[in-house]
Amino acid sequence: MKATAAPSDASLTVDSSRLAAGRTTAGPRDRKPLTWKKRSTPWAYMAPAMLVLLLMTVAPAIFIFYSAFRNDKILGGAGKFVGLDNFIKAVTNASVQHAFLITFGFVAAAVILEMILGFALALPLAAQTRANKVGAALMLLPFAVTPAVAAMVFKQLLNPNYGWVGYYLGVFGFPKGVDLLGDPTSAWIVLIILDLWQWTPFIALILMAGLQSLPGEPREAAMVDGATPWQMFRHITFPAMVPFIAIAAVLRTIQAFKTFDSFKILTGGGPGESTEIINLGIFRVGLQSFNVGLACALGVVFLIILSLLVPFMLRVIGRRADPEEM
Amino acid sequence: MTTTSSTSRGGAAARVIIGRTFLWAWLLIGLVPLVFMLVTSIKPAGIANQIPPAWIFQPTLDNYAAVLSPGGGKSESFGQLLSNSAIVSLGATALAIVVGVPAAYALTMRDFRARKGLSSWILSTYMFPPIVAVIPIFVFAGKLGLMDTYPVLIVPYAAFNLPIVVWILRSSILQLPYEIQEAAMVDGASTWQVLRRIIWPLLVPSVATAAVLTIVLSWNEFLFALSLTRSGAKTAPVGLQQFTGMYGTDWGNITAAATMIVAPILVLMVVLRRQMVAGLTFGAVK
Numbered sequence: 001m002k003a004t005a006a007p008s009d010a011s012l013t014v015d016s017s018r019l020a021a022g023r024t025t026a027g028p029r030d031r032k033p034l035t036w037k038k039r040s041t042p043w044a045y046m047a048p049a050m051l052v053l054l055l056m057t058v059a060p061a062i063f064i065f066y067s068a069f070r071n072d073k074i075l076g077g078a079g080k081f082v083g084l085d086n087f088i089k090a091v092t093n094a095s096v097q098h099a100f101l102i103t104f105g106f107v108a109a110a111v112i113l114e115m116i117l118g119f120a121l122a123l124p125l126a127a128q129t130r131a132n133k134v135g136a137a138l139m140l141l142p143f144a145v146t147p148a149v150a151a152m153v154f155k156q157l158l159n160p161n162y163g164w165v166g167y168y169l170g171v172f173g174f175p176k177g178v179d180l181l182g183d184p185t186s187a188w189i190v191l192i193i194l195d196l197w198q199w200t201p202f203i204a205l206i207l208m209a210g211l212q213s214l215p216g217e218p219r220e221a222a223m224v225d226g227a228t229p230w231q232m233f234r235h236i237t238f239p240a241m242v243p244f245i246a247i248a249a250v251l252r253t254i255q256a257f258k259t260f261d262s263f264k265i266l267t268g269g270g271p272g273e274s275t276e277i278i279n280l281g282i283f284r285v286g287l288q289s290f291n292v293g294l295a296c297a298l299g300v301v302f303l304i305i306l307s308l309l310v311p312f313m314l315r316v317i318g319r320r321a322d323p324e325e326m
Numbered sequence: 327m328t329t330t331s332s333t334s335r336g337g338a339a340a341r342v343i344i345g346r347t348f349l350w351a352w353l354l355i356g357l358v359p360l361v362f363m364l365v366t367s368i369k370p371a372g373i374a375n376q377i378p379p380a381w382i383f384q385p386t387l388d389n390y391a392a393v394l395s396p397g398g399g400k401s402e403s404f405g406q407l408l409s410n411s412a413i414v415s416l417g418a419t420a421l422a423i424v425v426g427v428p429a430a431y432a433l434t435m436r437d438f439r440a441r442k443g444l445s446s447w448i449l450s451t452y453m454f455p456p457i458v459a460v461i462p463i464f465v466f467a468g469k470l471g472l473m474d475t476y477p478v479l480i481v482p483y484a485a486f487n488l489p490i491v492v493w494i495l496r497s498s499i500l501q502l503p504y505e506i507q508e509a510a511m512v513d514g515a516s517t518w519q520v521l522r523r524i525i526w527p528l529l530v531p532s533v534a535t536a537a538v539l540t541i542v543l544s545w546n547e548f549l550f551a552l553s554l555t556r557s558g559a560k561t562a563p564v565g566l567q568q569f570t571g572m573y574g575t576d577w578g579n580i581t582a583a584a585t586m587i588v589a590p591i592l593v594l595m596v597v598l599r600r601q602m603v604a605g606l607t608f609g610a611v612k
Contacts, residue, residue: 042432049429056485057454063462124345138353144595148548148563149584153359162375261548279457286461299458310450320610
């Protein structure tokens with residue numbers, strides 16, 4: 001793969017050929033053997049940031065890998081080594097399987113719908129008109145709202161007795177006093193709508209910026225050649241937008257996997273366990289039942305799943321965001 | 327979808343109208359939750375959760391005053407929660423900038439062979455799910471007696487924003503002409519002097535963007551604040567969730583508090599819209 005990929009692709013993976021290439025482009029100053037001081041200087045500048053990141057990501061990761069094989073309780077003193085017990089419990093437990101399943105379902109539904117709607121919103125929003133300046137500012141508003149506050153406000157709007165949604169739906173002849181959060185299907189619809197409301201603007205604004213950065217000439221040439229709007233979209237606009245679509249999709253997928261606030265506040269995982277995504281599951285097992293071992297085993301599985309997204313992220317974000325690569 | 331040139335012009339116009347209608351319908355419907363929040367927060371006592379919703383009333387700031395007033399059977403005033411939020415957000419931002427600027431500088435040094443690998447590692451920590459970090463940090467904080475203190479939120483918030491901070495700053499430094507650094511080096515300047523005297527003054531606008539993003543994301547954080555604080559360091563978004571207990575169902579008070587949480591960051595985000603999107607995509611979208 002490395003041999004066939006374009007230079008910019010190959011340079012995203014850390015390998016010796018790239019380091020060698022980096023040295024040849026860095027110029028003659030590099031050929032002198034570096035003194036110890038010169039070698040250590042960048043590490044000294046890096047040290048504080050690395051310490052913070054090691055403490056908050058690597059150390060917790062080591063802890064969960066260690067605790068996942070033990071049966072420690074937060075409030076029960078030290079436990080003992082239990083081998084793969086926690087993992088066996090994790091993968092054979094029906095509600096854990098359900099939690100992972102609905103997490104994937106939620107992420108897929110939210111990201112796909114947000115990409116489609118975001119694109120549909122970005123196309124009219126990209127035209128640089130005075131109205132669209134206001135439009136872009138309005139677009140940002142939901143996305144700027146504190147997620148915990150947004151969930152709280154949604155909960156009030158949906159209150160079966162006093163909520164605006166129930167009342168105004170009632171005006172249009174829908175049944176009154178329905179608790180939309182009390183039924184699994186409608187609870188899911190509400191959770192997805194909240195996510196769409198809050199996060200589609202993020203996608204739309206990324207794609208809007210992308211559309212505005214596209215050069216005009218190919219479109220003009222195609223128009224002169226008599227291309228239909230659909231042909232222009234399919235063969236010119238869309239291909240040029242692929243990098244932006246990739247950025248939005250990867251970032252949004254990672255964020256969607258971290259979703260916690262809206263579920264915790266709107267449904268708390270209910271009714272029953274119908275909306276208990278894995279983030280809520282780990283929270284409940286670890287911080288409410290204090291079963292650290294099982295929570296850590298779940299965390300290990302979740303961390304491994306999310307790690308699979310890293311190469312995509314390095315590829316689509318790393319390549320575009322890194323001036324050294326351009 | 328066969329279109330002749332005459333109908334394609336009509337089709338294109340229809341498409342534009344449909345597109346715009348969808349856009350503005352979305353924007354206006356999207357305002358409903360915010361309108362609800364704002365309108366309810368200025369309703370006089372007693373009509374906040376009246377059905378049908380009251381639209382004609384004498385606006386009042388009583389709810390804001392009630393929420394901010396100390397005492398009254400509440401364990402802590404909302405003003406205290408807002409101030410906790412501000413301290414934690416600003417503390418996390420200060421820490422992220424102080425450790426992020428030197429790191430970003432190191433990652434642009436041409437002699438630094440590990441710079442690519444380290445940049446990728448820092449970017450990849452963005453993937454790290456907070457729920458996986460919160461349990462170990464809960465255990466450590468308990469053992470170290472740091473539960474319910476400011477640092478137990480400040481350090482994780484700084485860490486989780488470092489990928490954004492470092493990538494924004496690194497890419498800004500790389501976009502500065504390298505010759506000015508080189509000239510200073512030839513004149514005998516140390517790396518610290520180059521950073522302090524040459525790079526830092528040119529980096530201030532990017533630092534401001536990175537700082538605002540860190541403030542906003544820290545201000546909005548919920549999971550860590552919920553898990554690691556009880557009262558002393560409790561932040562406003564967590565406090566808001568307990569309002570239903572504290573005030574019954576006084577929607578006027580709840581929405582006034584919600585508005586106070588949202589207003590400052592809404593202003594920051596709208597003013598810096600372009601930079602926010604660029605920052606949240608690590609500089610990949612300008």
